[in-house]
Amino acid sequence: MSESQQLIKKEPPKGRGLWKDGARSLRRRKPAMFCFGVLTLYFLLAGFIYLAEFFDWRIGPTLWAEQAGQSYAPPSSKNIFGTDIFGQSVLRKTLYGTKISITVALCASLISITIGVPLGAVAGYFRGFVDEIIVWIYSTLSSVPYILLILAFAVVLRDRTLFGYKLTGITAVYLAIGLTSWVGICRLIRGEVIKHKGREYILAAISYGCNRRRIIFRHLLPNVFHLVIIDFSLRFVAFIHAEVILSFLGLGETERPSWGAMINDARIELSRGVWWQMAAATAAIFFLSLALNIFGDALRDSLDPKLRIQ
Amino acid sequence: MSTYIIRRLLYTIPIVFGVLLLTFVLFTLVGGDISIEIAGKGATQETIDEIREEYGLNKPLFLSWDSQFVNHFKNALTFNFGRARDREPVIDKIKRGLGPSLALTVPIFFGVVIISVSLALVVAFVRGTVWDILAAVICVAGMSIPYLGFILFGQYFLAYKWGLFPVFFSPELTTAQYVALPVLIGIAAGLGRNLRFFRTVMLDEMRNDYVRTAFAKGLTTRRVLFKHVLKNAMIPIITRVVLAIPFLFLGSLLLERFFGIPGLGYLMAEAIGSRDYFVISAMTYISALLFVVFNLITDICYSLVDPRVSLE
Numbered sequence: 359m360s361e362s363q364q365l366i367k368k369e370p371p372k373g374r375g376l377w378k379d380g381a382r383s384l385r386r387r388k389p390a391m392f393c394f395g396v397l398t399l400y401f402l403l404a405g406f407i408y409l410a411e412f413f414d415w416r417i418g419p420t421l422w423a424e425q426a427g428q429s430y431a432p433p434s435s436k437n438i439f440g441t442d443i444f445g446q447s448v449l450r451k452t453l454y455g456t457k458i459s460i461t462v463a464l465c466a467s468l469i470s471i472t473i474g475v476p477l478g479a480v481a482g483y484f485r486g487f488v489d490e491i492i493v494w495i496y497s498t499l500s501s502v503p504y505i506l507l508i509l510a511f512a513v514v515l516r517d518r519t520l521f522g523y524k525l526t527g528i529t530a531v532y533l534a535i536g537l538t539s540w541v542g543i544c545r546l547i548r549g550e551v552i553k554h555k556g557r558e559y560i561l562a563a564i565s566y567g568c569n570r571r572r573i574i575f576r577h578l579l580p581n582v583f584h585l586v587i588i589d590f591s592l593r594f595v596a597f598i599h600a601e602v603i604l605s606f607l608g609l610g611e612t613e614r615p616s617w618g619a620m621i622n623d624a625r626i627e628l629s630r631g632v633w634w635q636m637a638a639a640t641a642a643i644f645f646l647s648l649a650l651n652i653f654g655d656a657l658r659d660s661l662d663p664k665l666r667i668q
Numbered sequence: 669m670s671t672y673i674i675r676r677l678l679y680t681i682p683i684v685f686g687v688l689l690l691t692f693v694l695f696t697l698v699g700g701d702i703s704i705e706i707a708g709k710g711a712t713q714e715t716i717d718e719i720r721e722e723y724g725l726n727k728p729l730f731l732s733w734d735s736q737f738v739n740h741f742k743n744a745l746t747f748n749f750g751r752a753r754d755r756e757p758v759i760d761k762i763k764r765g766l767g768p769s770l771a772l773t774v775p776i777f778f779g780v781v782i783i784s785v786s787l788a789l790v791v792a793f794v795r796g797t798v799w800d801i802l803a804a805v806i807c808v809a810g811m812s813i814p815y816l817g818f819i820l821f822g823q824y825f826l827a828y829k830w831g832l833f834p835v836f837f838s839p840e841l842t843t844a845q846y847v848a849l850p851v852l853i854g855i856a857a858g859l860g861r862n863l864r865f866f867r868t869v870m871l872d873e874m875r876n877d878y879v880r881t882a883f884a885k886g887l888t889t890r891r892v893l894f895k896h897v898l899k900n901a902m903i904p905i906i907t908r909v910v911l912a913i914p915f916l917f918l919g920s921l922l923l924e925r926f927f928g929i930p931g932l933g934y935l936m937a938e939a940i941g942s943r944d945y946f947v948i949s950a951m952t953y954i955s956a957l958l959f960v961v962f963n964l965i966t967d968i969c970y971s972l973v974d975p976r977v978s979l980e
Contacts, residue, residue, distance in 0.1 A: 498686030501956045501963070503915055506936070510691075510952050513940055514699045595812070602814050603922065607940055621816045625926070628824045640817040647812035655808075 376584060376661065383660040390656030393649035400646055403453065404460035422450040422615055433634050440634040442623065451615035452638045458616040459646070462532045463597040467590050469536025474543035475586060479574050481544070482551030492548075496541045507538045508600055512609045527611040531604050535597055543589055550582040584661045591654035595647045602643060617643055672971050680960050687956040692740045695945040696729070702945060723750065723946075749950040753942055758950045761935055769919030769931030771843050776854035777916055780862050781909060783855065788866035792874065793893055803863070810860025819926050822853040837928040850923045866905065873901045910966045914958035918951070 374382070384390060410417055425445040433440040439448035481492035499507065511534035515525050525533065554560060555578075563577050604610045605618025612619070617639040624636035702725075720726040728735045743749065749758035791803045826849055827835040833849035834841055873879070874897055882892045919933035928934070932951070939947035 494682055494686060497683055498690060501683055501687060501959045502690070502952055503918055503955050503959070505921065506918065506952055506955055509921075509936070509940060510694055510948055513943060513945075513948060514694045518698065599814055602816060606816060606922075607925075607937060609940065618816075621814070621820065624820060628820060629828060633824070636817075636820055640814060640821075643814045644809075644812050644817070647814075648809060651808050651812055 380584070380657075380661040384656060387656045387660070390653050393653040393656075396645060396649040397653060400456055400649075401460060404457045407454060407457040422446055422454045439638040440632075442620075442635055443627075446615075448620075448635050448638050451620060451635075452617070452642050454615050455617040455620065455639065455642065456646075458528055458611055458614065459598050459601055459643075462528050462535065462601040463594050465532035466535035466539065466597045467594060469532065470540035470543060471586060471590065473537070474540030475547055475579065475583075477540070478544040478547030479551050479579055479582075482548040483555060483570070483574055483578065485552075489548075492544070496544050499538065500541045504538070505600075505603070508534050508604070509607070509609070511538055512604055516609055527613065528601075528616075531601055531610050534604070534609075535600050539593065539597070542593070543586060546585055546589060547582060550585060551578055554578055554581060588654070588658045588661055591650065591657050595650045595654075598643065598646060598650075669971065673968055676964060676967055680964055683960050684957065687953060688741055688744050691744075691949045691952055692737060695949045696736055696740065699945050702943070744953050750946055752939070752947050753944045758946055761947065762932065762950065762954065765919065765930060765932040765935045766917065767931075768843075768929050769924070769933060770916060771847050772850055772854070772920055772923060772929060772931060773916040773918075775847070775851045776858065776920070777912060779851065779855040780858040781905075784859055784862035784866050785905060787859075787863050788870050789893060789898065791863070791867050792870035792897070793889060795871065795874075803867075807860040807864045807867075810857075811864070813857075815857050815922055818853050818857040819922060822849065822856070823926060826852070835927075837930070846927065846929060850920070850927050850929065854920060854923055865908070866901075869901050869904050870897060873897050876900070907966060910962060910969075911959075914955060914962045917958055918955050 384394075409415075424447075427441045427445050427447070429441065429443050429445050431441040431445070439452065442448055442451070477492050481489040502510075512530055515530040515533055517530070518525050551574075559581075560573060560577060563573050568577070601610060601616070602618035602621065605616050606622045608622075610616055610618050620635050620639040624632075624639070627633075627635060717726070724736060724739055727739070729737060747759060752758050752761060787803070791800055794800055823835065827833045834846060837846045878900075879892060879896060882896050883889075887895075917932070919931040919936075921933040921936055923929070924931045924933035925937040935947060936951055938944070939951075
């Protein structure tokens with residue numbers, strides 16, 4: 359085969375899709391990739407603790423309840439972050455707290471995406487009466503200050519039995535956060551769907567005779583879904599901080615260690631000069647939030663084509 | 669113009685109705701009958717019945733003129749919130765907490781806004797340089813520290829260890845004395861987020877054509893920034909400021925709890941601890957009402973300033 363024939367046989371260059379393009383641009387951002395690595399570590403740790411608890415492995419984080427030294431031992435080579443009042447290792451408690459925080463933030467995100475995205479899409483697509491009802495619901499929710507709303511939900515849901523299932527500890531926490539924080543994403547999706555509704559590809563889909571469910575879920579949502587991911591990479595931080603505040607106010611996990619509960623303990627400890635529990639929990643939250651903030655910003659810059667042009 | 673205002677006023681009715689519905693669903697339907705909890709352990713049936721009678725928990729939920737549903741609306745609209753669990757009227761508690769809360773939140777708020785707007789201007793002035801990047805890094809780092817971290821370390825180092833401020837509230841201190849450290853902490857904690865927001869506002873404004881024109885005329889960067897950009901950026905800044913005002917009445921839950929300041933945030937924290945639904949419900953309603961009112965004021969101000977708004 360001659361060279362010219364080979365050239366003809368070669369397929370035309372393929373265009374890259376939004377996701378591939380975004381991933382490529384993301385890979386070029388070194389700080390963002392480093393943060394992605396940090397995030398992966400946190401998630402792997404949380405997953406690993408789940409596995410270890412399931413199979414009953416006796417390793418560091420699952421043995422947090424064991425005594426590792428005397429009460430309030432300062433940081434040493436044996437216990438890197440020292441011990442708390444019961445002589446439990448602060449390092450183990452901090453590691454275990456990762457599981458609680460990640461679980462809460464993930465579940466809360468899932469709940470608010472499942473509520474917010476379909477409601478926003480339906481409101482934006484159908485408009486009219488349905489739209490007015492949905493807008494009324496989220497305007498009502500958003501007129502109550504966010505933290506007060508979460509607290510009100512958490513207080514009421516805590517220790518309540520719903521559908522034969524008792525809401526204890528973190529279940530009430532992520533339900534409260536999830537049920538209150540879908541408003542932002544719903545508003546975002548609604549606005550975006552209204553914008554997309556008049557575009558040619560939707561008109562084309564209508565002319566093919568697609569039904570409305572297919573148009574919304576197969577055509578519209580995939581085209582606005584990157585906004586959901588961007589929004590949640592940044593909202594994740596707020597969820598983690600909300601969990602800390604709720605645990606601190608005594609509305610969170612009480613039986614197992616969490617970062618909020620550790621900070622709550624530190625309130626009394628600090629006056630005795632015991633700073634390590636506070637420092638460990640704050641550092642754990644700080645690095646997770648920092649990684650999420652930087653990665654979320656990079657994700658937005660990579661996935662949002664409108665921002666890239668500017 | 670007046671039709672717009674009337675329509676906007678009418679629109680607040682369903683929102684207020686919605687908030688009352690929400691508090692009813694949360695605290696009466698889901699929360700349920702808490703008379704046994706109020707009466708405490710080992711209370712006789714008589715005491716429980718008395719409490720039910722007082723709070724109206726023995727009335728039908730719906731479908732009656734004297735039902736709990738109707739009374740909930742009646743009480744809220746007449747600002748009659750009944751008594752808290754320690755028998756003090758809820759409204760008295762709220763009135764008492766308002767002063768200390770405002771003394772705390774107002775200085776924090778204006779401190780944060782003034783400092784971050786001025787810094788945002790400076791950062792926009794040096795945009796693209798090392799200083800800009802440094803400021804961005806510090807902002808993100810500041811946003812990542814949990815609020816409790818700021819409070820605990822601030823209290824530990826500044827008050828406890830170095831003794832610069834009183835550690836806790838006590839009645840003999842003057843307002844300025846007990847509020848100083850919480851205000852300082854509040855400003856430090858809020859700065860990162862706000863500076864980032866105002867920097868984005870400034871940079872968005874700088875992409876406009878009039879800025880290019882101003883530069884093309886040969887104006888200095890300083891003149892363009894302070895004379896042209898700042899004036900136009902005032903619109904989003906004022907919106908943020910006005911809409912933040914209702915939140916000032918809420919106080920600061922965490923700061924007040926840590927420093928023992930008897931404001932509304934402290935009241936909330938206490939109510940959460942004792943599961944006092946009456947206080948939480950009243951606070952939710954009042955803060956939503958304030959938010960709706962201030963939202964209305966902002967929109968009406970907009971329609972006064974910008975005739976395009978009322979044409980929509």
